[in-house]
Amino acid sequence: MGAAGLAAILGFLLLARDLVGDEAQEAEAVRELVVRLLGPGPAADFLVSVERALANESGLDTYSLSGGGGVPVLVRGSSGVAAAAGLHRYLRDFCGCHIAWSSSQLHLPSPLPAVPDGLTEATPNRYRYYQNVCTHSYSFVWWDWARWEQEIDWMALNGINLALAWNGQEAIWQRVYLALGLTQSEIDNYFTGPAFLAWGRMGNLHTWDGPLPRSWHLKQLYLQHRILDRMRSFGMTPVLPAFAGHVPKAITRVFPQVNVIQLGNWGHFNCSYSCSFLLAPGDPLFPLIGTLFLRELTKEFGTDHIYGADTFNEMQPPFSDPSYLAAATAAVYEAMVTVDPDAVWLLQGWLFQHQPQFWGPSQIKAVLEAVPRGRLLVLDLFAETQPVYSRTASFHGQPFIWCMLHNFGGNHGLFGALEDVNQGPQAARLFPNSTMVGTGIAPEGIGQNEVVYALMAELGWRKDPVPDLVAWVSSFASRRYGVSQPDAVAAWRLLLRSVYNCSGEACSGHNRSPLVKRPSLQMSTAVWYNRSDVFEAWRLLLRAAPNLTASPAFRYDLLDVTRQAVQELVSSCYEEARTAFLNQDLDLLLRAGGLLTYKLLPSLDELLASNSHFLLGTWLDQAREVAVSESEAQFYEQNSRYQITLWGPEGNILDYANKQLAGLVADYYQPRWCLFLGTLAHSLARGIPFQQHQFEKSVFPLEQAFINNKKRYPIQPQGDTVDLSKKIFLKFHPQPDSL
Known part of the structure; x- marks a missing residue:
């Protein structure tokens, strides 16, 4: 398709947007966002305007930055979204700030840095899309207006202009x-x-x-x-x-x-x-x-x-x-x-x-x-791993949005294909006769792996890939914590080359760790990276901790990396237990099983309890808060419990939406691991075969018991993440080293 054909498609798409709009209304919306984000005092140092005429010759969203250095920073945008994206660019690249789901680091320099010679940036894409139909159930289902307001602010700051x-x-x-x-x-x-x-x-x-x-x-x-x-x-x-x-x-x-x-x-x-x-x-x-x-x-x-x-x-x-x-x-x-x-x-x-x-x-x-061509806008939903545009002649001329799906079911687990994500949009844009009109962020569940979403949002405004991902992730770490701490930066570089370096169709984005699966003797523990990189990143973050304990983002990341390390240790124990069973070594089976069920999983549950983002009680309490009666509260809570475990009445999509949450580890994953390893030991001691189908009949009532247990779980964190992580490190790190 030539330039004229693509222009015709874009003309159709423009019918879906009112280009006149209300510039004053959009500017006021961004000003209110600045106050919510920074507070009324710092917000006074920012001037915002929306001017449709600022859009580039192709009508694409554009922002302009100027001022600072003793005078107010002027943020101009061709739309409210463009102005908000410009504000985010200034906070990120000039002030070293960071905005994310888990927390934000907004320590502004004084005076505000100047924008030398001004800065004008136009997006290469008509659209920056957000959401998957499934996100509404896996992440948004129990949200109130306060939480939606935060998310829409996040969307605006990241330049999202098309969303479900x-x-x-x-x-x-x-x-x-x-x-x-x-x-x-x-x-x-x-x-x-x-x-x-x-x-x-x-x-x-x-x-x-x-x-x-x-x-x-x-x-x-x-x-x-x-x-x-x-x-x-x-x-x-x-x-x-x-x-x-x-x-x-x-x-x-x-x-x-x-x-x-x-x-x-x-x-x-x-x-x-x-x-x-x-x-x-x-x-x-x-x-x-x-x-x-x-x-x-x-x-x-x-x-x-x-x-x-x-x-x-x-x-x-x-x-x-x-x-x-x-x-x-x-x-x-x-x-x-x-x-x-x-x-x-x-x-x-x-x-x-x-x-x-x-x-x-x-x-x-x-x-x-x-x-009709131009009236169907296709989301190439999993383009970072399995693009469809390249085998359908750019969707036979229909406009499409290159999307990163990344996460299935809202799982916890460090994962990303950052190099594929980085290169993908440009490759799609340069594809012969490409009809690409945007980029998209389309996870089934949010609130995890924030580095992946930071990169994808940035790519919505970049004409070219990030030239050096190692430098980019180093800057990401410094902004996230508000200081460039060498050990923390080194940890992030290790994570970039390991968990965030998945490539090819083997990378599904779904956490298949044995920890969160109904146990069997056939589970895979394969990963695409060297586990030693995760353990070393864990060590480095702990070494950085004395300088970063005041950072909520650091505490979140330390917990998440420790959680991942424990996940790897569980896989190792499982492998030892399986080998012991197959070799009929009861002593080794009991040692490996005891370490997994009575040491690792309780330690993990205790660690998760130290951060509000990893509490089962938070998820269940959100559901109960929607209710207008106790019977409704119980009904919504049951919905929540089913989704993250059995999914259906008979375990129809069992553990698809698995999470690693305090309370869920202790009362769901740990009991069934105890039953599995106990059943293996019983089979070995009695000299009888282990039968998976019989185990599944036995474990199902345990899984159902979690759905129905009526237990209320804490909604406030308990314990200190740094101390708990260090305690786990000293007990279980495969190669202990001084911190």
């Missing part, structure tokens, strides 16, 4: 289904519980761990209005949901002649919770339901003309005939443009790489060409 805004849609669907003749009980039976709504929205699940209380709908409507107001005040484009074709089974009672197809099951769930009903694209109900929903949605929330819908997410279509796939795609799009002639469809491209055996060239082409 999917709260409250079930309340709209309820109105539509009631209008169509479904009963309240039929609707209640259809919706999942809050922690599983992401998969209900994509048609994967229904019913599981529901229903949704009336209060949920009311609170989510209120929250969605505030989210949208704030996003729009910065000039962001919120992506609203649209109808993808999935309907409740009860629709067949109201419309007996409706043409629906029952899809296959998903995620090891049976059809009691899966096997969704999909309307045939030619059925008259398809446009009726699609337009009813979008009209009701946009009447409630307004629109910015970009809508998300996923018809075949991780579900194989009933027919592989390209004509069917084209018709199913066209039906979704036609329902959108009937209500909103300027509609652009945001599609997660995950389906094309998740089931490559089904999605051959003709099937992919049928979907991509069923929507």
